[in-house]
Amino acid sequence: MKVALDSTLLNKVPDFKIGIIHYTKIVVSESPQMIKGRTQLYQENLFLELQDKPVTERAGISEWRKLWKSLGADPNRYRHSAESLMRRIAKQNYITPFHSAVDLNNFFSLQYEMPVGIYDINNLDGDITVSLGNGETGYEGLNGRFNSLNNIIVTSDIKGAFGSPFVDSKRTAVTENTTEALHVFYLRPSLSPKESTELLAAAGKMFTQVHGSDFTTGLLSKDQQSLEI
Known part of the structure; x- marks a missing residue:
């Protein structure tokens, strides 16, 4: 399977980067108590921080809002997932455990202040492309409704x-039956290639400590627009 970064995104944001982690032989289950406890404590500490510093002033959240605007989307109408999670915490509406893969995915998004998605590879078909959505792009989402994704970054396979x-989307959601997964980190453009690679290695190590598994990482950028997994 090839994963590629469409040049349209690089034309608009030259430092745009996507981080990829490929997991095989994972075991997804209820999160261990250590992850539940660590996530809850992180949220409680974050809530206290957000009383003095609003969500939109956090470095990663602010950077992604600016990126949203540069691509033609309204960050107030279409909040990126990291901001949405953080706004919940600011209201003390803490994120409850779901399963180990989703829980860690949410933790990474909060910790690194960037959108992160994890997808079941068995529900993917063909090569993967990260590009900019248009007026015809959309899908049934995990939020329970159809989402139009015009001027929103999208990750697609042959099916869309x-x-x-x-x-x-619901189509590629990771479940407790998932054994092979693709983790996509929608990286902050300000991160250097070295910082990005170190972030992916740290996240992959933590994820596999919980799920078993082997993992490989890759970085898509202007210097490498495609890779094989």
Whole structure:
């Protein structure tokens, strides 16, 4: 399977980057107590921080809002997933455990202040492309409704879009039956290639400590627009 970054995004944002982690032989289950406890404590501490510093002033959230605008989307109408999670925490509406893969995915999104998506590879078909959606792009999302994704970054296979920094699709959602997954980090453009690679390695290590598995990482950017997984 090839994963590629469409040049349209690079034309608009030259430092745009996508991080990829490929997991095989994973075991998804209820999150261990260590993950539940760590996530709850992180949210409680974050809530306290957000009383003094609004969500939109957090470095990663602010950067992604600017990126949203540069691509032609309204960040107030289509909030990226990291901002949506953080706004919930600011209201003390803490994120409850779902299963180990989703829980860690949410933790990474909060920790790194960027959208992150995880997808079941068995529900993907053909090569993957990260591009900019148009007026015809959309899918049934995990939020329970059809989502139009014009001027929103989308991750697609042969069947169409399945993921985005806004909301992911039902079609490729990871479940407790998932054994092979694709983790997509919609990286902050300000991160250097070295910082991005280190972030992916750290996230992959933590994920596999919980799920078993082997993992490989890759970075899509202007210097490498495609890779094989």
